[in-house]
Amino acid sequence: MPSKLCPAPDSRCPSLLASQMPFFSHPLQHHSWKGHTSQLIVSGSDSTAVLRALHPVTTYHLRVIAENAIGKSRPSGIINVTTQVEAPSGPPRELTVHPTGDQSLKVTWKVSSYF
DSSP: OOOOOOSSOSTTOHHHHHHHSOOOEEEEEEEETTSOEEEEEEETTOOOOOOOSOOTTOEEEEEEOOBOSSOBOOOOOOEEEEOOOOOOSSOOEEEEEEEEETTEEEEEEEOOOOO
């Protein structure tokens, strides 16, 4: 027996209406193990985003949700990713050089902090 078809999307046929609705946004949620949670709202026509101002050497847990006028989807699966180590914040400090022989030098310095 054929299923009932709706002639046009309207309130009597919500599944057809929902399937034809464009996505308005994709909230991208990210949470770090340090307890910081944020959400970036991405346009419904986009499928990429760049997260900025993250902390170095920090694991983030990310997921995406689709959203339109009808409501929100279930969240995607969670993806875990760790940001890279950042460059040192400054140059080595207190550089000193002492001769140790007629063909050698001893060079010493203090390392700048990394964060």
